[in-house]
Amino acid sequence: MSRKPIVVGNWKMNTTRAEAVALANGVAEGTKATTSVEVGVAPPFVYIPAVSMALCDASSNVLVGAQNAWHEDKGAFTGEVSISQLKDVGTQLVILGHSERRHVINEPDEVIQAKTEKSLASGLLTILCIGETLEQREAGETDRINKAQLRSALTDLTLSDPAKLVIAYEPVWAIGTGKTATPHDAQAAHAAIRTVLADLFDQGTADAVRIQYGGSMKPENAAELLAQPDIDGGLIGGASLKPDAFLAIVNAAAS
Ligand code: PGA
Numbered sequence: 064m065s066r067k068p069i070v071v072g073n074w075k076m077n078t079t080r081a082e083a084v085a086l087a088n089g090v091a092e093g094t095k096a097t098t099s100v101e102v103g104v105a106p107p108f109v110y111i112p113a114v115s116m117a118l119c120d121a122s123s124n125v126l127v128g129a130q131n132a133w134h135e136d137k138g139a140f141t142g143e144v145s146i147s148q149l150k151d152v153g154t155q156l157v158i159l160g161h162s163e164r165r166h167v168i169n170e171p172d173e174v175i176q177a178k179t180e181k182s183l184a185s186g187l188l189t190i191l192c193i194g195e196t197l198e199q200r201e202a203g204e205t206d207r208i209n210k211a212q213l214r215s216a217l218t219d220l221t222l223s224d225p226a227k228l229v230i231a232y233e234p235v236w237a238i239g240t241g242k243t244a245t246p247h248d249a250q251a252a253h254a255a256i257r258t259v260l261a262d263l264f265d266q267g268t269a270d271a272v273r274i275q276y277g278g279s280m281k282p283e284n285a286a287e288l289l290a291q292p293d294i295d296g297g298l299i300g301g302a303s304l305k306p307d308a309f310l311a312i313v314n315a316a317a318s
Pocket residue numbers: 073233237238239240241277278279280298299300301302
């Protein structure tokens with residue numbers, strides 16, 4: 064089964080408006096000839112319109128994404144942004160359940176489930192993040208945690224287009240720490256995730272859903288990680304803030 068790799072930059076709470084536009088332009092320029100990898104960038108909410116416009120002006124295929132969303136369309140949810148509002152300003156993908164939302168902002172599983180269901184129903188490309196903490200890894204619980212997070216977000220969900228769901232396996236201990244899972248360990252986790260997807264949906268769906276690795280992916284380690292059979296791209300934090308580093312990872316995914 065051939066899956067088109069997907070590499071997405073998660074800019075987190077970084078950049079000014081001008082820096083966001085410059086970064087988007089750099090990514091657009093460097094991916095002009097890229098057809099074998101799906102590429103996206105997720106700026107802070109407030110810069111989505113500016114980035115969307117820059118990518119549009121550059122006639123770029125790079126997708127613009129949000130780092131979070133709320134699952135109700137409108138109403139009394141102070142400080143939240145709905146999926147329909149995000150789509151209204153050109154958003155094409157959304158990252159949900161990121162470990163910083165799970166562990167720093169304490170977002171519960173039920174909320175991540177509601178957001179995932181709503182996002183997929185809306186047709187947005189949906190990146191669902193999962194992953195274990197260091198304590199859980201050391202206790203040998205990686206696969207159990209990944210399975211629980213997948214089941215909680217995806218059980219009873221109808222997936223009409225498996226290409227619209229992307230799982231980002233991001234071991235919490237590897238995010239922003241410079242520590243990366245070994246290609247062997249990452250591959251083992253990805254293969255186990257695919258088995259869970261086959262149980263939740265069917266084998267064909269599991270084979271079509273892309274599973275990204277995230278957690279200190281950089282040009283120096285990307286090729287080896289991306290060469291693993293079940294690693295279908297990357298969700299990139301720190302290295303996505305420098306066009307050269309991000310583009311090197313995109314190129315590693317293309318080859
Ligand atoms: P990192 O972040 O690449 O800086 O480790 C990845 C992420 O949080 O998605």
